[in-house]
Every structure is written in structure tokens, then in C-alpha cells.
Amino acid sequence: MRAKLSGMDVHVVDHPLAKARLSTMRDARTDSAAFRAALHELTVMLVYEATRDAPVRTERIHTPVARTEGYRLASPPLLVPVLRAGLGMADQAHTLIPDAQMGFVGLARDEETLKPTPYLESLPETLADRPVLVLDPMLATGGSMEYTIRLLTGRGATDITAICALAAPEGLAHLEGTGLPVRVVTASIDERLNDSGFIVPGLGDAGDRQYGAV
């Protein structure tokens, strides 16, 4: 399902298999190992959909039987997991796109102010003409995603896709209001944020559920 929030494309992957993985992640009884496995599998589906319209280049290849046309991504994207929680999406995205390069951003949201505190930035110097896939399971207030996208646009990126397991309407509206060049691919737009800035119904803290509370 595609939605257009005035200037921003939002693609909700509401496939039954995606919903099943997301339900496993939402369930409070799911342990860490099963949560990570469900996020891995959901990531494959989200990246698959996010790259559906990616430009391809053709090349002549030989099968054991005949010559035919082969296809490769014309421009493999830069993958950018947002630590910690986005790390749980990095390997699966890389498996789907083995020739992608990977950059890293580390952010921790201040639980009082809900603003992101950066602690890591490892990105190529210039990103002009390179598609970028940002990997973060949670888009809540949108502050962490806005911070990440500003890092990327500061290096020249103009083709940016945010891949999130869940998005809150408030975070999508915030991102849309920034006017930044981003589209969002997610498995669900949830109901709202609660007073603590958590997505409702959500799944809790995606970093803690994968790696333990800090």
C-alpha cells in the first residue's frame, strides 16, 4: 500500500508474511533470539520492496544452454544501520545486496527530552548520486531519522529511503514537515506515541529487545 503525505512517499508493506513477523516482534513473550530472527526475516521483505523500482543495468551472460540478458543493480546503495537497533537489519540487507557499501550512525535517544544523542558517525565523504537505505526498526518522534538524514544530505545524498519495521504517525508527519528528500518503507503505521515517546501498540524498545537493556 502506498500513501502520500503531501510531499513524502510512504510505502506500507502489509503482506501477511510481514504482518506475521511483526506480530512475533510485538508479542511481549517473544525472547531476544526469536525477536532478532523475526526482524531479520522482516528486513528481507522490506528491503525487497524498497528496491523494487531500483534501476538495473543489463549484461550478456551465458547459461549452460544459451546466451541471454543478465541484470544487476545499476547503482548499489549505501546501507546505513542506525545503532543499536538498526544493527539487527544490517546483515540481512547486505545479504540481499552483497555489493552494497555500509556506513554506520550511532544514536541514543535521551529518555527525558526524546532528542537523539549522537555517538558514532562512519560514512563515506561524498554521497552525491548514490542511493542510500537507512535501516532503523523504529520511527517514533522522527528525531533520530531526521538527524541521520541531515548527515546524509550534508554529504550530498538526494535519494534516501528509510526502512523501518514500525512508524508512528507523529514521526511521519515530523519527517514530512522537514521537507527532506526521503521516502519511508515500513511494515506498519501504528496508532500514536504515548507520553514517554513510545510507539503504541509498538513493540517496546527495539534495541533492548534485541540486545538487552542498557
Ligand SMILES: O=P(O)(O)OC[C@H]1O[C@H](OP(=O)(O)OP(=O)(O)O)[C@H](O)[C@@H]1O
Ligand atoms: O524517532 P525517535 O523518537 O528518534 O526514536 C527512534 C529511535 O529510538 C530507537 O533507538 P534508541 O535511542 O532507543 O537507541 P538503541 O537503538 O540503542 O536502543 C530506535 O532504534 C530509533 O533510532
Ligand SMILES: O=c1cc[nH]c(=O)[nH]1
Ligand atoms: O517505541 C519505541 C520508540 C522509540 N524507540 C524504540 O525502540 N521504541
Ligand SMILES: [Mg+2]
Ligand atoms: Mg533503544
